[in-house]
Amino acid sequence: xxxxxxxxxxxxxxxxxxxxxxxxxxxxxxxxxxxxxxxxxxxxxxxxxxxxxxxxxxxxxxxxxxxxxxxxxxxxxxxxxxxxxxxxxxxxxxxxxxxxxxxxxxxxxxxxxxxx
Amino acid sequence: xxxxxxxxxxxxxxxxxxxxxxxxxxxxxxxxxxxxxxxxxxxxxxxxxxxxxxxxxxxxxxxxxxxxxxxxxxxxxxxxxxxxxxxxxxxxxxxxxxxxxxxxxxxxxxxxx
Numbered sequence: 323x324x325x326x327x328x329x330x331x332x333x334x335x336x337x338x339x340x341x342x343x344x345x346x347x348x349x350x351x352x353x354x355x356x357x358x359x360x361x362x363x364x365x366x367x368x369x370x371x372x373x374x375x376x377x378x379x380x381x382x383x384x385x386x387x388x389x390x391x392x393x394x395x396x397x398x399x400x401x402x403x404x405x406x407x408x409x410x411x412x413x414x415x416x417x418x419x420x421x422x423x424x425x426x427x428x429x430x431x432x433x434x435x436x437x438x
Numbered sequence: 439x440x441x442x443x444x445x446x447x448x449x450x451x452x453x454x455x456x457x458x459x460x461x462x463x464x465x466x467x468x469x470x471x472x473x474x475x476x477x478x479x480x481x482x483x484x485x486x487x488x489x490x491x492x493x494x495x496x497x498x499x500x501x502x503x504x505x506x507x508x509x510x511x512x513x514x515x516x517x518x519x520x521x522x523x524x525x526x527x528x529x530x531x532x533x534x535x536x537x538x539x540x541x542x543x544x545x546x547x548x549x550x551x
Contacts, residue, residue: 331481355538362447362543362544363543364442364529364541364542364543364544365483365529365541366541367538367539370538380538381538410481412481412483414483423471423533423534423535424470424471424488424490424533425533426473426485426488427485427539428485429475429482429483429484430482431480431481431482432481432482434481
């Protein structure tokens with residue numbers, strides 16, 4: 323069975339803190355993705371990675387960075403958390419495809435982050 | 439311009455009713471893929487179906503069915519005899535070459551007993 327796990331289901335942080343969100347997949351997938359989900363806006367891509375140490379910006383990368391040191395792990399970093407980054411964060415992975423074209427993505431359970 | 443539109447933000451039905459979730463997409467490509475995902479209250483998006491642009495056959499899987507019509511750029515999802523466990527947010531998504539997966543805003547379905 324496909325399995326994507328995220329380090330926390332709920333997280334509360336203060337403005338200005340550095341925040342790490344971890345995602346691990348056990349399917350040996352090359353592609354990994356970070357999205358944020360806000361009501362009425364659907365899912366918006368923050369960053370994706372198509373290989374170890376490789377990353378590409380998505381639609382809304384501002385205020386975020388990522389790290390992929392191992393194939394199975396993809397981390398999202400909020401360098402200095404702000405209240406407008408309060409959101410649901412979803413990680414996904416998929417097998418290879420150019421920019422993920424046509425390939426099914428499998429999602430983790432999400433992390434609901436609140437920044438006070 | 440929004441590429442995937444789910445005009446229904448919330449739908450409420452009573453158990454055993456049939457319900458159709460609408461999805462309209464926009465693309466200039468001739469080759470593309472469409473997806474539906476379900477997000478139950480637990481939060482995890484669950485993959486339901488993938489359809490490529492060359493396959494316009496409707497698909498049925500148990501109580502679920504999908505109607506793909508290129509002429510109207512729509513990929514609608516019908517649940518027959520809805521159940522309380524169908525309560526979730528449903529997302530339609532579009533995959534085009536050279537672009538990331540684009541999601542619609544989602545439709546929240548509430549099935550009441």
